[in-house]
Amino acid sequence: MREVLVPDIGDFKQVEVIEVLVKPGDSIANEQSLITLESDKATMEIPSPDAGVVRALKVKVGDKVSQGTPILVLDSQQAVKAEAAKPSSPPAQTAAEVDCDVVVLGAGPGGYSAAFRAADLGLKTVLVERYPTLGGVCLNVGCIPSKALLHTAAVVDAARSLAAHGIAFGEPNLDLAKLRSFKDKVVGKLTGGLAAMAKLRKVTVLQGAGSFEGRNLLAVDTQEGKKKLRFASAIIAAGSQAARLPFLPEDPRIVDSTGALELRSLPKNMLVIGGGIIGLEMGTVYSTLGTRLDVVEMLDGLMLGADRDLVAVWQKANAGRFDNVMLKTRTTKAEATQDGIRVWFDAAEPRRYDMVLVSVGRTPNGKRIAQGGARGPCRSGSGGGHEVALRCARHSFGRLYRSRDRMGRPNRGRGEKE
Ligand SMILES: Cc1cc2nc3c(=O)[nH]c(=O)nc-3n(C[C@H](O)[C@H](O)[C@H](O)COP(=O)(O)OP(=O)(O)OC[C@H]3O[C@@H](n4cnc5c(N)ncnc54)[C@H](O)[C@@H]3O)c2cc1C
Numbered sequence: 001m002r003e004v005l006v007p008d009i010g011d012f013k014q015v016e017v018i019e020v021l022v023k024p025g026d027s028i029a030n031e032q033s034l035i036t037l038e039s040d041k042a043t044m045e046i047p048s049p050d051a052g053v054v055r056a057l058k059v060k061v062g063d064k065v066s067q068g069t070p071i072l073v074l075d076s077q078q079a080v081k082a083e084a085a086k087p088s089s090p091p092a093q094t095a096a097e098v099d100c101d102v103v104v105l106g107a108g109p110g111g112y113s114a115a116f117r118a119a120d121l122g123l124k125t126v127l128v129e130r131y132p133t134l135g136g137v138c139l140n141v142g143c144i145p146s147k148a149l150l151h152t153a154a155v156v157d158a159a160r161s162l163a164a165h166g167i168a169f170g171e172p173n174l175d176l177a178k179l180r181s182f183k184d185k186v187v188g189k190l191t192g193g194l195a196a197m198a199k200l201r202k203v204t205v206l207q208g209a210g211s212f213e214g215r216n217l218l219a220v221d222t223q224e225g226k227k228k229l230r231f232a233s234a235i236i237a238a239g240s241q242a243a244r245l246p247f248l249p250e251d252p253r254i255v256d257s258t259g260a261l262e263l264r265s266l267p268k269n270m271l272v273i274g275g276g277i278i279g280l281e282m283g284t285v286y287s288t289l290g291t292r293l294d295v296v297e298m299l300d301g302l303m304l305g306a307d308r309d310l311v312a313v314w315q316k317a318n319a320g321r322f323d324n325v326m327l328k329t330r331t332t333k334a335e336a337t338q339d340g341i342r343v344w345f346d347a348a349e350p351r352r353y354d355m356v357l358v359s360v361g362r363t364p365n366g367k368r369i370a371q372g373g374a375r376g377p378c379r380s381g382s383g384g385g386h387e388v389a390l391r392c393a394r395h396s397f398g399r400l401y402r403s404r405d406r407m408g409r410p411n412r413g414r415g416e417k418e
Contacts, residue, residue: 001055001075003072004074006066012037013067016039017037017060017063019061020057020059020060021036022034022072023054024054024056024057025054026053027051028048031047031048034046034048034071050074050076051076052074055075058071058073097227098126100126100230101125102115104125104234105210105218105234106236106365107128107237109138110239111136112134116197116203125203127198129205129207133191133192134191134194135190137239139191144187144190146261146282148183148187150281152182152285153288176289180262183261183263206220206222207223208220208221208222209221212369216231238364239364240364240365242258242358242363243361243363244358248334253267253336253341255356255358256357257359267355268354269291269294270353271294271295271343271356272293272359274360274361275299275301275303275304276304276361280302282357282359284318287321291355293322294351295325295326296326297325297326299327299328324351326347328347329346329348332345339352340353340354341355
């Protein structure tokens with residue numbers, strides 16, 4: 001009989017237990033996850049140091065633990081007997097083409113920083129990313145391009161406001177193609193810098209979609225065919241994607257934030273569905289360039305996660321951009337017609353728009369990592385992205401690390417079901 005304690009978890013202290021994964025009477029394997037801890041920086045599962053039978057639990061969900069806190073009492077003798085009684089069949093080993101200490105799935109800010117750190121610590125690290133550039137949503141289609149455009153819009157707004165001070169520059173001449181290319185250059189510089197940093201640190205970058213195939217085995221669909229990676233530890237940093245509204249038709253004039261960032265054209269009027277930060281940021285850019293805005297939000301305020309005093313100041317300063325701010329209103333239907341997108345609401349009259357930006361939150365990419373050759377609990381089926389990913393991770397390896405938008409609540413997502 002032995003007491004299993006929280007091992008060395010780095011600088012983390014008083015970390016919350018968010019899941020207890022075993023119960024008294026369970027027979028557990030060596031390295032099987034016992035509890036999940038979540039700090040403000042990371043989620044980690046604590047593996048068992050031994051095989052055995054759980055006799056008593058010493059923690060529950062909500063407890064705060066640090067290194068040395070007892071987790072449970074383990075009867076390791078029992079397990080040895082139980083194991084001995086089982087017919088032995090060695091686990092099937094699949095030949096892997098690449099072996100590494102750490103594989104990181106997803107090269108967004110969560111993934112690349114984890115991969116760089118692992119490499120700095122001397123671990124043989126492989127970074128798997130399905131797209132050709134590193135940086136994930138943030139650098140390619142998120143924070144960086146949106147801030148590059150917002151900065152441009154802020155300069156235009158500031159220059160315009162000087163007219164009231166007696167200095168008028170006149171209306172700006174807009175070259176949309178040049179603006180697009182400026183934004184692309186900013187993105188290219190940063191993503192190119194990341195590729196150089198990965199090279200310097202000797203992180204192997206593998207382009208392709210990865211999915212867990214078996215214990216400690218990741219399959220990556222690359223352009224040269226399927227590659228297999230055997231890893232000791234894996235970090236899942238698969239991020240998130242824009243949530244969709246299933247009743248909206250497929251039409252190039254209906255876009256998510258990625259589509260809006262492409263700046264294909266400048267609509268005369270635009271509906272922003274979802275009054276969160278991403279939608280309003282993109283709306284601000286288009287409005288400074290000349291688009292009139294409507295926003296529809298089913299809750300009773302804009303940017304509900306933000307400080308209400310700040311939002312009130314923002315709303316006052318930006319009121320001139322909007323024709324209609326429809327709060328406590330749901331979008332119920334949309335139809336693509338030749339002269340625009342006609343949209344219906346439950347608490348407002350239908351309206352016609354040149355463009356519709358859907359920004360109703362983000363959903364985790366968990367299901368994507370369980371596609372392809374995934375087997376058993378790893379197969380994507382029931383459950384949201386994060387549940388599939390967790391199931392898959394538990395099945396695939398003892399130690400699970402997740403990062404940033406990972407499988408939980410995506411950053412800047414708002415109220416999405418997953
Ligand atoms: C328009 C917009 C503006 C934003 N602005 C800001 C901001 O100003 N400040 C801020 O802090 N945040 C902002 N965000 C949020 C920010 O982009 C995310 O929080 C951040 O990108 C999350 O990083 P991540 O590494 O967790 O995931 P991601 O950046 O989503 O990266 C995950 C990566 O994993 C890859 N991947 C997924 N599945 C697989 C697979 N099976 N195989 C291989 N690769 C896979 C994806 O291709 C992706 O590159 C913004 C987001 C958007 C959309």
